[in-house]
Amino acid sequence: MKPTLDSSRDIDGKGPASSKRPVRYIKWLSLSLMSFMALMVLIIYEARWVLPEIQTYFSQSGNLTGQQLATRSRHYLQDAQARLLDIPGPEERAAAITDIELAYGLFDVDVYHQHYDCTSPSLSVLDETVTALENNNVLPVILARELLDPIACLTRIEMGQLDLRGEAINSFSDRTRWHNQVLIYTSLLIFAFGLLFWWLHDRQLRRTEKATQETLRWMERAMRDPLTGIGNRSALHQDVMQQEQQSLGLVLVDIDFFKQYNDTMGHPAGDALLRHLVLLIADALPEEATLYRLGGDEFAALLPCKDVDALGRYCQQLHLQVQQSAFSHAAHPNKKQVTLSIGATCFIPSRVGFPRAYEAADKALYQVKTAGRDDWHIIAIA
Ligand SMILES: Nc1nc2c(ncn2[C@@H]2O[C@H](COP(=O)(O)OP(=O)(O)OP(=O)(O)O)[C@@H](O)[C@H]2O)c(=O)[nH]1
Structure with missing residues (x-):
């Protein structure tokens, strides 16, 4: 285990951000859905305007448009006219009367009366023509000529109705274009x-994520010892809480006569020794061990x-390794090299509680100190 590589607490920013990504997509999807719904409402609203216009156009005069009625009426009159010009017999006269009456029926439309002043006089002409044919008192040629005015009137109506139809089509396409534009621009x-x-x-x-990352980074820094890069006392407490059911070993390590080391070698050399010792302790203990600096020259390992x-065996190994490394300590009263005092205990946090375990390890360390230092001791918790 390397002390500065406690990756479980490293914050690289990717984890939380990637876990929030699905939430972001869900929100984006709901926004798209809302836009789509708004679009649908708009289309339905627009359809309310377009539909009546279509209906209006296609039901100008019932099933037949005004122009078609006039055309048919004119055809009947022209048929009657042709019969009358042919020197008709009784059957032809009767057929001509039927044609004129059919033409009359199609001609006598309210719309024509309202918009074309030639309608009423033309219908009167048709009435008189039928009467004359029935009485057979006027020459057919003359009656045929009489029909010219109603035919001219119907032609005028046809032209007028065609114009109206064109206007209706134009207005319909204009309105449709306008509604389409409204639809397109509003959609955009x-x-x-x-x-x-x-x-x-x-x-x-993104801002919230950044702020969260920053807070986490600050928290991370607050849990680290700036000199050695390993966790501090708070990190130790947190790690113990996260392994409450595990059987843990707590090892407390204290440098002997560190004050004298500082005094003779200087504070920067003292700092360097602290950093070196962290690496040495990490090397001596198993890979799973985590190191903490509790303050001053006191370290802990979990x-x-x-x-x-x-x-x-681990305490013995650590003790041996420090001896073998033979860091010079000129102010050490007897050994002239750096020595450590080590106290340890074994505990399960959920059963014993960390304060009791710490007390036991500290007591073991104190016993080493009072017994002359440079040794290790374990106190088992009953
Ligand atoms: N260089 C350095 N020294 C520190 C730091 N923190 C604390 N110290 C010093 O560590 C020394 C600890 O002294 P003591 O608590 O008396 O311990 P000791 O001298 O090792 O004595 P024993 O533990 O009884 O052997 C003090 O002189 C502190 O000034 C640090 O970050 N860097």
Whole structure:
């Protein structure tokens, strides 16, 4: 285990951000859905305007448009006229009367009376023609000529109705174009607003994420010892709480006569020794061990503890390794090299509680100190 590589607490910013990504997509989707709904409402609203216009256009005069009625009426009159010009017999006269009456029926329309002043005189002419034919008292040629005015009137109506139809078509296509434009531009507007809201929301989300990352980074720093890079006392407490059910070994390490080391070698050399010792302790203890600096020249290590014997072997190994490394300590009263006092205990946090375990390890350390230092001792908790 390397002390500065406690990756479980490293914050790289990717974890929380990537976990928030699905939330971002869900919000984006709901915004799109809202825009889509708004669009649908708009289309339905627009359809309310377009539909009556279509209906109006196609029901100008019932099933037949005004122009078609006039055309048919004119055809009947022209048929009657042709019969009359042919020196008709009784049957032809009767057929001519039928044609004129049919033409009359199609001609006598309210719309024509309202808009074309030639309608009433023309219908009177048709009435008189039928009467004359029935009485057979006027030459057919003359009656045929009489029909010219009603035919001219019907032609005028046809032209007028065609114009009206053209106007209706133009107005219909104009209105349709206008509604289409409203639809397109409003859709674009809704889409643009959707994008804007999404961008604002996304920006807010990124700011919040950044602030969270910053807070986490500060918290991370607050849990680290700046000199050695390992965790501090708070980190130790937190790690113990996270392993409440595990059997843990707590090892307390204190440098002997560190004050004298500082006094003779200087404070920067003291700092360098602290950093070196961290690496050395990490090297001596198993990979799973985590190191902490509790303050001054006191360190702690938290590691899995199978049993007290195994823990003792690690303490022995650490003690030996420091001896072998032979860091010079000129002010050390007897050894002239750096020595450590080590106290340890084995405990399960949920059963014993950390304060009791710390007290036991500290007591073991104190016993080493009072017994002359440069040794290790373990106190088993009953
Ligand atoms: N260089 C350095 N020295 C520190 C730091 N923090 C505390 N110290 C010094 O560590 C020394 C600790 O002294 P003591 O608590 O008396 O411990 P000791 O001299 O090792 O004595 P024993 O533990 O009884 O052997 C003090 O002189 C502190 O000034 C630090 O960050 N850097």
